[in-house]
Amino acid sequence: MSSATRDQRPEPPQHRARKRFGQNFLRDPGVIMRIVRSIAPRPGERLVEIGPGQGALTEPLIEAADGVLEVVELDRDLIPGLRVQFFNYPDLVIHEGDALALDFAALKGDGAALRVVGNLPYNISTPLIFHLLGAREAIADMHFMLQKEVVERLAAEPGGADWGRLSVMAQYYCRIDALFTVPPEAFVPRPKVDSAIVRLVPHAELPSPAIDEALFADVVRQAFAQRRKTLRNNLKTRLSGEALAALGIDPVRRPQTLSVAELVAIANHLAGESP
Template sequence: MSSRSPVHRARKRFGQNFLRDPGIISRIVRSIAPRPGERLIEIGPGQGALTEPLIEAAGALEVIELDRDLIPGLRVQFFNYPNFAIHEGDALKFDFAALKGDGPALRVVGNLPYNISTPLIFHLLATRDAVADMHFMLQKEVVERLAASPGGTDWGRLSVMAQYHCRVDSLFIVPPEAFTPRPKVDSAIVRLVPHAELPHSADDEGLFADLVREAFSQRRKTLRNNLKGRIAGEALQALGIDPARRPQTLSVAELVAIANHLARENA
């Protein structure tokens, strides 16, 4: 059994809300299903609520923690686990590809602060080859956007880029009372599994990312107006896409088709 870390007051600037509910913690760990021999990385372990059951199941765990005041407590709490390692730093700037090195792909987990969740997901998608899967607790509306389908109001840049790179599964809701202090919104658990082979492959992923950003920057405009100067209405029609449609109606496959047309034109 581990020793308990000293009491730490949650810091608003780090977006800290500490998970307390044992039933929720158990359900999250069952969803992750860690096994010995895997390379498990926890982002923002906080006071170790998820950390202990994860390391018990996997036998080894590395954590990334930005709050220096939490690190001594974590060292004390997990001093008797020889395969526990702490990386002090900002996950948004962390080199996950370098961390993987020549070893197995990383299984990344975390209760992510609301204020960094979207940029951190984009950061991890950029190094998806280093990642086996990701399990995150996020604000419920972020999970809804990640798992959205074309046509709805939740469908946008985050949905498209996440689903281009990964299979996205929304797992279950976590209510505010599971945390201390209580957040003002519901949270949810999401699983992202990078595709072994992309279902729709962009010839130029940088161009594809730029196109998606541009398309959703003015969601209410039609494609004819939104992508004016990028692609003509006649070219969209040739791809089987009505220029009068709006960006939120386009599937990943259709956006990839537009990007690939542009890549061929630019070649």
């Protein structure tokens, strides 16, 4: 879009950020462009932005994608502003509703895999990530702005305080790259915590495939239910300490010391015992 056309575009209505939607609108141009460079969108790709808000990230994304973009916005009061702001882009598709309820596999259909991006509200970031992991076969990659603490958990390594259920499940399905931190002053209103950008790329082939992924997820949930207790205590309803030792896993270890592969080994052992 030319600068002249941009200058002639109507101003969108003013909007006050709503706490119930966890809204913090990105304003820093330098941060915005750094995010777009990290995503590196190209014409012909299927870009989906979750929570476009007032369009700060939407504008450089849609220009890089040659005018083709889909956005998902829950706040109905923001929709008119987006339609005004991007009236010159007829190929912009706005999905009005909750991204947690959106069927991303159906959205992909027979088309190219989706590239999902967004400044995710802190209050739904973890459940939304799990929802997207469930649609991973429809997704090429994901780039999200999240609370820094959540990014640290996603990218954590076994043995640290940040390693937990989210780390295990995300890394089972995806390669995780923590990219850079974003300070509170980049937003209006300012959040009380730092944010960070993370990239999730679904594995083409799982490094440690589980025989039964639902069972694996249950094992991970149970293992981390009480982090201060040993594996033998946390998993005592599923297998004995002797069975853990036979797998080469010390039963007195804490769950946060186990790798994805070790947790998969436990789940696969249980799957092999199932009738």
